[in-house]
Amino acid sequence: MEHALLTVNRLKTYFYTEAGVVPAVDDVSFSIQKGEIVAIVGESGSGKSVTSLSVMGLIEEPGKIVGGEILFAGKDLVGMSMKKMRELRGNQLAMIFQEPLTSLNPVFSIGNQLAESIRLHQKKNKREARKIGIEMLKKVGIARPDKVYDQHPHALSGGMRQRVMIAMALSCNPQLLIADEPTTALDVTIQAQILRLMKDLIEESGTSILFITHDLGVVAEMADQVIVMYGGQVVEQADVYTLFKEPKHPYTKGLIDSTPKIDEWKEELVSIPGTVPGPFEFPEGCKFADRCPFVMDKCKAERPTVTKVGKGHEVRCWLHGEKVVDLNERASFT
Amino acid sequence: NDEEDGEKDKDTGETADIGGDERTLTIAVGSDMVTFDVHDHINTSTEAIHVNMFNYLVKRDNETGEILPDLAESFENIDDLTWEFKLKEGVTFHNGDELTSADVKYSLERVATGEELKDYPNYNQIKEVEILDDYRFRIITHEPEPVLLNRISRIASAILPSNYIEENGFDHFLQNPIGTGPFQFVEWVRDDRIVFEVYDDYFDGKNEEWDQLVFRVIPENSTRVSELLTGGADIAVNIPPADWDRVADHENTYLAQETSNRTLMIFLRSTEGYPTSDQRVREALDLAIDNQAIIDSLLGGAGVPTITRVAPGNFGYAEHLYDTYNYDLERAKELLAEAGFPDGFEMTLHSPRGRYLQDAEVAEMVAGMWAQIGVTANIEFMEWSNFVELRNANENEDAYLLGLGNSMFDAANALDWYSADRFEGETDYRNDEVEELLAAAMTNMDLEERNEQYIKAQELLAEDAAHIVLHMESINIGVSEELDYTPTMDEMIYVDTITRK
Amino acid sequence: MPQPSIMQGPARKNSKLKRWLKLLFRSKTGTVGLVIVISIVIIAIFAPWLAPHEPNVIDPVNTHKPPVWMEGGDRENLLGTDNLGRDILSRIIYGSQISLLVGISSVVLAGIIGILVGLFTGYFGGFLDTFFMRLADSFLAIPNILLALVMLGVFGPGLFTLILVLGVTNWVQYARIIRGEVLSIKERDFVRAAKSIGVKHRNIIFSHLYPNVISSFIVVATLSVASTIILESSLSFLGLGIQPPQVSWGTILSDGRDYLATSWWLATFPGLAITITVLGIIFLGDWLRDILDPRSVK
Amino acid sequence: MSEHPLLEVRGLQKSFDVTKGFFKKEKQYLRAVNDVSFTVQNGEVLGVVGESGCGKSTLGNLIVHLHEPTAGKIVFEGIDMSALSREQLRRQRADIQMIFQDPFSSLNPRKRVFDIIAEPLRTHRDLNKEELQQEVLDLMDLVGLNRSFLNRYPHEFSGGQRQRIGIARAIALRPKLIICDEPVSALDVSIQSQILNLLKKLQKDLQLTYIFIAHGLPAVKHVSDRIAVMYLGKIVEWTTKEELFTNPMHPYTEGLLSAIPIPDPTKRKEQRPLLEGDIPNPVNPPPGCKFHPRCPYKTEICMQVEPEFTDKRAGHFVACHHPLGAEKQAEKKL
Amino acid sequence: MNYFLKRILEIIPVLLIITFIVFTLVFIAGDPVALLLPEDATTEDIAALQAALGLDDPFYVQYGRYVMNMLQGDFGTSFRYGEDAMLLVFERLPATLELAIASILVAIMIAIPLGIWSATKKNSSIDLVATGAAVLGKAMPNFWLGIMLILIFSVTYSIFPVSGRGSFAHLILPAITLGTGIAAEMTRLIRSSMLETLGQDYIRTAKSKGLRTGIVVYKHAFRNTLVPVVTIIALQTSTLIGGTLITETVFAWPGIGQLLIQAVNNRDMAIVQACVMVIAFFVIVMNLIADFLYQLLDPRIRYK
Ligand SMILES: Nc1ncnc2c1ncn2[C@@H]1O[C@H](COP(=O)(O)OP(=O)(O)OP(=O)(O)O)[C@@H](O)[C@H]1O
């Protein structure tokens, strides 16, 4: 798609650790349209954060992007000079992180940190930056923003801090906002507030969001497009309605089924057997093979390739080789 | 090297200036002065500084040992207990007050009666000072005191300004001391420097050589030597043997040496049960030591081997026992065998470390020499205060190393170390004949006879090998090539004798 | 399913050792450190066989002989001789015994006191804790070397006193570290689990807390061995270190200080020995910190 | 025996001294648990939910006696625990066990699996080596751990497996009551349901009684018989699970329920009511009803008078001046 | 503020414990009388002086007297100098402080750049060299370094004066001698503290804002690194003052260190006590200041 805001193409990010090479992101492709919310969902260690950090150019030793391209507004971010990258970062590309407790520098005031990128990217002086900063704080629903502006992070609650992070990220009107599990550390009631806030702000500004989470509930609430990751690979992607209605990858199906639902009453919960293997313990063929109820010999032998199973619906699974299988008709997990 | 001195001026001139200007004499000393209370310290190096601002009534000639007048113009012995003195007239303290008999009375009686003063034990022989008039007075002692003149020519007999002290208090005096000497006090920065300036009205004539006199305190040997070499100091005292060559060979400096009045000895324990209680063993131990070898290899040849503590210049000096030593390994082994130790024995040698010139090294060498006759000496080195304690507690074993000075320059002081009562439980040496001689000499005002008594005592002690006398130490002073200075046996630094070439 | 035996222990331990060694050889400095430390320990143990001469034999003829590669030096005394003609190499080899002995045993002594105090005060808190912390503050406010100086001045120098003194002056630092660790570990759930099970305090302290604090002690302790060796040389400088005829690097070094300008080798070689040892110990300590750090145990 | 409830908590209070400074005249207290009363019957599961910091863990710690209560009574099997001597208390600990939230900090990293599971047995039972090993192996079977893991260290396991080890330790003595303090919050979704299923199964098989603490309602929903909702140290609602989900009476419960994201994009609740604001600082709680600053239904009385905790309906206790159900019923009546 | 009052009040028991420790030690050491008298003093002389100085009283009487006097500002009289011990100590204090401050500055000037540099270039050869240098600095005993510096810079090249206190030039060699050892310790600690900080989330946040590496390192990371470093510097005061003992001796620097060594050798109880009290007080005050700075630098603590 040529008009996509961000296109990630066959991205590979490996970590060269002392214990061996960790293929944290292994052949990942997706794209984000303008104004769209794309969610990446997956369990811990599936490579969600590494994907987002790769886009931001924040992968550090011993990690390295070893293949693929990341096209942002037509320009490849892989191999872009540090200087150019810095101009994009915080300006057109912004990011918020999972831990509101630790993501703000404890020794500087909120205002100081907020003004930093405004002054850097919008070339404003201190007074103007302060005005914009306070304006932003107000926008993210912080009461008495002028007071909070001069406070230090530790005077604020987790929810407030996450709001500050959002204000900081949006202060320069980025085209793409990457949110790496922004609500995981928060209480449900606060999570609901933050999610709504993000949605409202996006509607206003038309910013795209790459939303990372491991909670399918949140995905269902927020996303337009969904990418499901497992073991560093995209195993399925589709628009949110299709994905929840007709999951094609057994893993997706397992995730959906094992997500607790408030309106369902069951004797036994559905769960995916086994655990996510460590970085070096994935099976030879399909990375999901030894947890999959539909596993076939082929799965164990060969890495599956991506199959298109519908409009904008892709899945990395051998099951759909000849014909697309409807997983909903099979009692897959117990 | 000596002939070249004259031509070197250019080189040395520059560096010498680091220490101060031309007319300032800077002397680097190893430890700080203790106090200006001349009666309350026992510190030779403090006295070495004091002699430049205080005077005694009489002074000892370092060459001849003769007692010469200083503040006193004349003195005479009236009877066994009384000496009469006449002061020089026109002697002034640094504040201009004239010296009178009252000052003498105050000074000497203060130390003779002040029990808490550290020099009290050496002055409590004086009963009183009787003033006859402003310039004449008598010193009366409790008992006949043959060495009175020696006593008052040394530490703690400086004459203090009684009026000044009475008016301002002693504390004020300590802060702003004045004396009668050639230099007057300017400042004392503790552990750093003591500064004096020349006193114009010095009764013996103003010192024309120096305007200012600075004693700098530099405890670390190598630093002190470095200061000397770089011209930061004109004179540096206590140069360690390690640096003698360096100082002597350096183009800006030379090493001035003199035999001191300090004897290095090994005290032996004569207590029943110790092998050293046997005269033969003691003699054997003495015979096994090659004194000259120690001097040559550890002291760079500087030092005089001796059998007695009483050196030339001291009253009671026994010439035939000085600058000689006994060394005979074969005889030593024989004696040991006779005493019942054909295979030697094991003993303990206590030694201080860093107190005397090369003390630890000497102890190790002595032990090495004893090993040759089969005696194994286990050396226990001790930090000074522990060493003192050990001796006070009589916990010393077979032997210990000690260096003894004698600022009295009288055999009485030196030989008191063999008196039985005093060392009961410590060395337990007793020789009745010596006891008698010492007691008789103590109050004998017939100097001739007294001299004989002391020489006799020394002969007896040598025969008995009471303790082992090793050698007289040397005084080792580094001097700038620009100066003339000859150290004196008493370890004082008389600035009046230091001149520019 | 075959019955797995508890006796699998040693096999797993072995693999742990292998893992450590693997980690060790991956770290260049760690390897260097270990090699240095092992060599020095070997030298210390086998000193009597390795040293070419007796360390205390005086040779008045051959004093101040320079090392072999300098003019005047010869093979007999590879690193030259000192002011009494003693062979410097032999003295350094023998000196390693005392230096290591002082370093290690004083740290062990301090460690035992410090660990016990730290464990108990940290775990129980209360008055005892307050008291010990004030005591610790007091000790910390007196510089180590000063306390050692005063104590050695009091008790007189000597090997045994030195170890005792260094041990007594250093325990505080361990007690503080251990206490801090205990304070955080005792809030961890596994300690609370043990408490909720009803495990006795003593068992909690020794089987739950102790194994978890010991590694941070080991890291600090390795480094303290190094500082102690240096401290001993400083005390020797002040005349309060090891007394002859025992030799330590510190005493050789400070004996040689008067000769730095004339016979530099007297002080330089023992100094070098200290430097190399300290370097080795620090490298080893850093490596230990890396592998003993629970965060690195993945 | 059965005449008493297994556990009865009456007026339980726990205050922490959080006074800052030495000379403050007034001491400051944080009432982490504030006048809490409830009963747990033998064989039932009580779920406790509430936002972070509302005092759930403190409550659990009080019951296992890791904290001393400031006031109130804990009666276990009819015996007042405060009346027990230290040794009796230590013995009694065998009957009440705890499962912790963080599977990483709850296992001693320096101990082997065997020693961890064996610890309670060693403490309370006198077994010889073989018996001990047999017992541990049986426990491992019970919680679904491979027997070959016996000599491994905790760090060699994934979160889910660690949690199983923790469970094995807790059930080793067949306690009568187990406090589960958020046992699944730290786990991946796919693993969460495994553990929940396991807990449920063990409860049934071994006739255990649980107090099951959780952040959010979905987690407790499956295992609990009854649920207590906590807010700022107080229980605000306490009733059966079915009643709570179908008929929440406290506005806070309602807010919690509506904040839960639904994993179904077709059911997006675009404009559902959300709770506003943060939890107040527990050191200075608001007067009157603690919830009033966030309550959409608050009236004058809520700001002044603290509502009583009473049963508004049979077995449905609420602390609210304007319980929702009551209004509904009132409406119905009208 | 109350916190500080509490901290300040805590000094009192600490100082009391210190007097007790030192007093006990010196008491066990035995009295100094024997050292005060000549080598040929008699037992009677010793007893007389002991009684005159009140040294024949039992321990608790002496200690009680000491504490009572101390509370009245009287720290005893030096046996050796016969002067007020505390005055003597205060006289030397400026010299020691001058040296200590100069050394800290030297240490900071070496350690901060070196520490940051080796942290940002972790595992590079620069890092290795810096670590090596730090270790070397730690391993060289102070006296050896001091004497070497004198031999090189004063004797051979005549760049700096050999010893003594006076001009700025006099300060340089001793400050380097003392500073190097501390710099070594500090470098290692700054490096590890910096490394830890660089791994924090907020550093990633700062980077994600597009800030230059310089700003990220020197603004965001350094301010946070300072917090532990300030504490370390305070903790090093004790080591530092310990180091002056030796450095002062080597450079004939007229400070507390020299006074103290002589006092210990002479059993000059009053001076040892006074020195230890002053040093301990100084160390404690430094720690208090560090605490204060800590709060200034780390707002987290303020809100705790
Ligand atoms: N700095 C690193 N060094 C080595 N491996 C790393 C590093 N960072 C990430 N990895 C590995 O990359 C993989 C993916 O990590 P990532 O953080 O992207 O997971 P995630 O999906 O974000 O998980 P979570 O939900 O826990 O945040 C993991 O297996 C992890 O071990």
Ligand SMILES: Nc1ncnc2c1ncn2[C@@H]1O[C@H](COP(=O)(O)OP(=O)(O)OP(=O)(O)O)[C@@H](O)[C@H]1O
């Ligand atoms: N030891 C303590 N000292 C002081 N305050 C404490 C202590 N333990 C807990 N608190 C406070 O008591 C309140 C309740 O804490 P508690 O841990 O019980 O909450 P929780 O509901 O379990 O929260 P979470 O969901 O985060 O585990 C919190 O405000 C907490 O800060």
Ligand SMILES: [Mg+2]
């Ligand atoms: Mg992540």
Ligand SMILES: [Mg+2]
């Ligand atoms: Mg909790």
